[in-house]
Amino acid sequence: MEESMKDYERELEASFRKISEGDLISGTVIDVNEEEVTLDLKYYAQGIIKAEDMSNDPSFSLMTDVAVGDEIEAEVISMDDGHGNILLSKKEAQQDTAWDVLKTYLEEKKELTVKVSEVVNAGVVAYVEGIRGFIPASQLSLQYVEDLAPFQGRQLNVRVITVDPEKQKLVLSAKEILREQEKEAHDHKVAMIVPGTILNGTVESLQPYGAFVALQDGLSGLVHISQICEKRIKKPSEVLKAGDKVKVKVLNTNDGRISLSIKAAEENAQAEEIEDTDAKQYSSGESLGTSLGDLFAKLKL
Incomplete structure (x- = not known):
């Protein structure tokens, strides 16, 4: 009895519903094959979307990209496909809303995963929201x-960088995301370096204001001209190459920038040499013996 009441309520709801050509409606996928998708529209008739009306993306596959239970929004193309079903098009529905969605992706700098469907002159093609996007080389x-x-x-992984509905122009970029990932990796390496550490490096280039020194792990830092040596110099090339x-x-x-000092490293080295020399003097047996001999010689017993 409970099931029959639910069926009755559903039929009653459907009887009040009006569906017309051009409407955007949503349905649940109840069957998929290589030719079409069948939707439950909670209506007297089921909805049918033919394979060619699903997407503009040539790499799109009904059997791979659609599953039973999926919710799909589509546009009504015909109230009768010849078999009592409502003919729908997801492709048409996407065209109506896709450009607005793409504008949102642009504003939010949303990261998207796309599949390259075609290699063309000076770049490749990938589809987003059913719209053909171009990724320049x-x-x-x-x-x-x-x-x-x-x-x-x-x-x-790409980001939308140009959206122009009037010119049907969508441009994507993978480089922006790669650049951000590279910066994150670089900043992490820099953060792991402890100030005060002495490192080995190679002078990369000289500038009027200082020298860039290559360090480990692909990092580099700047030695300001005032930190190159003790004496005052007018340009780094006077003492470095x-x-x-x-x-x-x-x-x-x-x-994320590394400030270095050659001068401070040399001062550290000199201080260590002095400490090492002092330590040797006070720890050697000869030095200890001499000091004890001097002490006893001065004592009168």
């Missing part, structure tokens, strides 16, 4: 990519 990697063939079928091996002391690691 210059936006595929941190370096310019000349051979695009390996990107065919590859999944990429590219390729020189140097010892540097880490002064600080603020804002």
